[in-house]
Structures are given as structure tokens and as C-alpha cells.
Amino acid sequence: MSKPSPRKGIVRVDYPNYHRYRIDGRWAVGVTTALKGIPKDDALKRWSARVVAEHAVANIYDLKRMIDRDGNGPAISYLKELPNQRRDEAKVRGTEVHALAERYIKGDEIQVPEHLEPYVRGYAAYIEDWNPTTVHEELTVASRTHLYAGTLDSIQDIPGLGRVLVDYKTSGGVYGEYALQCAAYRHAEVYLDADGDEQPMIPVDAVFILHIQPDDYALIPVQADDAAFAAYLTAQANYVTNVQSRKLEKLLGAPLARPVGDAA
Structure with missing residues (x-):
């Protein structure tokens, strides 16, 4: 009796505090997880x-x-x-700040948690300055070729910049590894539409990190080209080979027992 074929398609599996992805029944590497394959400084x-x-x-x-x-x-x-x-x-979720800021700009009455208020004002300043139009938010993307998946923050149309991929960051700084994350999103092969159906990945003219800070923001261009994507794939390969499931530690055996008696 033959085994049933794995379920086709890309699925995001949500757990209480995290999520994972399956591609055609196989676990995929999450984009942000793959960044653990980048050697860290101290x-x-x-x-x-x-x-x-x-x-x-x-x-x-x-x-x-x-x-x-x-x-x-x-x-x-x-x-x-x-x-x-x-x-x-x-941790402040950039997507949550984005949703609140758009309603804030429209004049809607909103309840903003106190710790998010300065970030909402920072995002609102970005909207007022650049007048972006949202095309997609929280978009699941994937690559069958390289067996990875992730959820990008936003694709927007910005006057003068074209159709762009925007990754929200609310961290204290912006780090080089973020460029590899953006490159993986940009070079994905498909995305899931609102019905969960696969569509060819949307081409973008440029990629930016929107660094949202209290009462301020910075829109930072990102090199998310073929070279950056190759660097991402190197990080993913290192993660799968050496980091995932603590593989390097598993190369070590248990200490040998001390010799006793005549063997000592």
C-alpha cells in the first residue's frame, strides 16, 4: 500500500508564541530563524x-x-x-504600530496602549511625509526551491519611489543581517493571497527598512539584490547544517569511564 502524498501547498502553522511553515508537507526554514546561521559578534x-x-x-x-x-x-x-x-x-510590533497609525491619520478614534503612543506618532510622521498606499500587509511568502518561508511586513506604493517592500523595525538599532532577511522576502517565489491561494511573488522596485522610533522614524534603503540573497542562502545553509537541533553538540559523545583494575 503506497503512502499518501504530502499535502500540497504552503501553510503557516501558528502556535501560542511562535509560528512555523510547511511547504508541500515538509517543514520549511523560517526566514528569521535562518538568520541564526550568521556568526554573531559579542x-x-x-x-x-x-x-x-x-x-x-x-x-x-x-x-x-x-x-x-x-x-x-x-x-x-x-x-x-x-x-x-x-x-x-x-518588543514593539511594527505591524501593530502601522495599523494604529493609519487609523490615527484618518482621524478615527482609537485606543492606543500607552507604551505604543510614541511609536504611533513616529509612524504617523512617516505617513504624512511619504503618503504611502498599502498594497499588502503581513504577507506570507515562500520559496520551494530553497525550502524557506516567512511573513513580510508590507508592500507599499510610495510616490517617487514606486512599489516597494517595507520591513518595520522598532529595535534600538538597524543591523546588517536585516538586509538578508529583506532579500529572502524579495526573492521568494510565491505569496499567499487573502484566500490562502498561491500567487507569483510581487516584483518591487526597491526595498526599505522603516525604523520606527518614539516620535520619529528613518526610511533606510536596503541592498536586497542577488548578492544579498546569496548571503542569506549561505546563512540558511549554515543554520540547517550546524545550528538546527543543536547539530554540532550532537557530534560530541559522553566522556569515557576512567579505567579501573588492570586497565589502569
């Missing part, structure tokens, strides 16, 4: 170490009470998770 490590050190110094007596009450383990676990907690607390 900036993130330095930031994480500073967060933990500053918190420990400022809360040394609370930590001492925690250790006295529960032992070292809970205190160590708490400190290890601090950088992730700070990162998640500071």
Missing part, C-alpha cells in the same frame, strides 16, 4: 552580561534573601532569564 553577550550585572548589584539583598530561602538554583535561573525578559518587554 554585542548581544555584552548586553546580556550588563543586564544581569546591573540587576544583581541593584537587588543584591533581594537575591540574598532568595538564595537563603530557596538555594542557589532558583536565583541562577532567574538571572539567566533576565535578558530574555527585558528583550520581550521592550
